[in-house]
Amino acid sequence: MSSSVLLEYYGNVALITLNRPENSNVLNKSMAHDLLSAARTCEQSSAVRAVVITGAGKNFCFGGDLRGMLSEIGSVKNHLLELTADLHAAILTFVCMPVPVIAAVNGAAAGAGVGFVAMSDLALCAESAKFSLAYTGVALTPDASTSFFLPILIGRKRAMDLLLNNRVLMAADALDWGLVNEVVADNKLLQHALSLAERLASGPRNSYAKTKKLLSMSHADLAVHLDLEREVISTQASSAEGLEGMRAFLEKRSPRYDI
Numbered sequence: 136m137s138s139s140v141l142l143e144y145y146g147n148v149a150l151i152t153l154n155r156p157e158n159s160n161v162l163n164k165s166m167a168h169d170l171l172s173a174a175r176t177c178e179q180s181s182a183v184r185a186v187v188i189t190g191a192g193k194n195f196c197f198g199g200d201l202r203g204m205l206s207e208i209g210s211v212k213n214h215l216l217e218l219t220a221d222l223h224a225a226i227l228t229f230v231c232m233p234v235p236v237i238a239a240v241n242g243a244a245a246g247a248g249v250g251f252v253a254m255s256d257l258a259l260c261a262e263s264a265k266f267s268l269a270y271t272g273v274a275l276t277p278d279a280s281t282s283f284f285l286p287i288l289i290g291r292k293r294a295m296d297l298l299l300n301n302r303v304l305m306a307a308d309a310l311d312w313g314l315v316n317e318v319v320a321d322n323k324l325l326q327h328a329l330s331l332a333e334r335l336a337s338g339p340r341n342s343y344a345k346t347k348k349l350l351s352m353s354h355a356d357l358a359v360h361l362d363l364e365r366e367v368i369s370t371q372a373s374s375a376e377g378l379e380g381m382r383a384f385l386e387k388r389s390p391r392y393d394i
Contacts, residue, residue: 140169141191142176145329147184147336149177156192162247163202164214167221174228184336186229187328188251189239198246198269199278201381204372212373216365219278222247223361226254226280230351233344235335239328240315245269249314250279253288256347257331259313261324266304266314268297270368274380274390278368283360288313 145325151173153160162167178181190196199218207214228329229236238252245267250256252266270277277298285294296302306318319327335343341345371377376392383390 136270139163139166140173142173144183146333147182148332149173149180149183149186150329151171151186151188152209153189153196154191156190156194158200159188159194159243160192160248161197161203161220162218163203164218164221165201167225171221171225171228174225174232177234178228184234185332186232186234186236187239187254187325187332188229188236189325189328190241190248192242194242194262195238195240195244196246196248196251198205198248199275201273201385205378205381211369211378212250212369215369215372219361219365219368222279223365226250227358227361230254230280230357231353232245233347234340235332235343235347237251237328237332237335238315239324240264240266241321241324247279247281249283250284251286252314253279259317259319259328259331260309260315261321261323262306262318262319263321264306264309266297266309267301269301271299272380272393273384274371274376276364276368276371278364280357280361280364282340282364283354283357288333296329338362 139154141154143150153166155161155166161353177186204211217218235256238255238258240252242263243265244252249266249268266280293312297304309315310318330387379392380390
């Protein structure tokens, strides 16, 4: 596994760290592949009884690597199809694995970063954390399970507010809306998440697994939905509108959409 995703063990707890801190842990194809590898390693290990996902550095995850997408001239759609194939397979693995998965959100979570929070069984965030979908801000569409889980977690109207208005949700609002379970002091976030994971890891494994399976039955359409997200975002990103939205963002200018 490359260094874009770190996998460490604390007893029966697996700590997965998104590790591109110099780029706010934006997702590229390598990170998506490594995340899937880490997820499958945890799923297949009988020793792992809880998983914590966090980000290295100041931020949790800024979403997709727009610069990386645009660098593959003429291949934006194929680039995203490859990236989301691994990314969505990783999300399905986390959702279906029989152990609790906890997101520990440090700093900002945007785009797919919010997807990691939404798909987790439990989510904690730092007091300084903030959440933004940001997709339509660059003329893209949701991926990483965001359009599946957000309406379930926070309701359709609030989900549409985040997706259409690109509203930034602060930690207290994320707690109030039901996106996270708890807000923790910045300097105590990771230790608190690991302590929670250790407590769950020492609990009744089969009871937790069967409870998680029962709740996951309502997600029977998740795989189909992820495939739809994958096709839609890859097509939109390669369109003239999508390309203009991403380029304008990277060039720090107002987009010029052909209306």
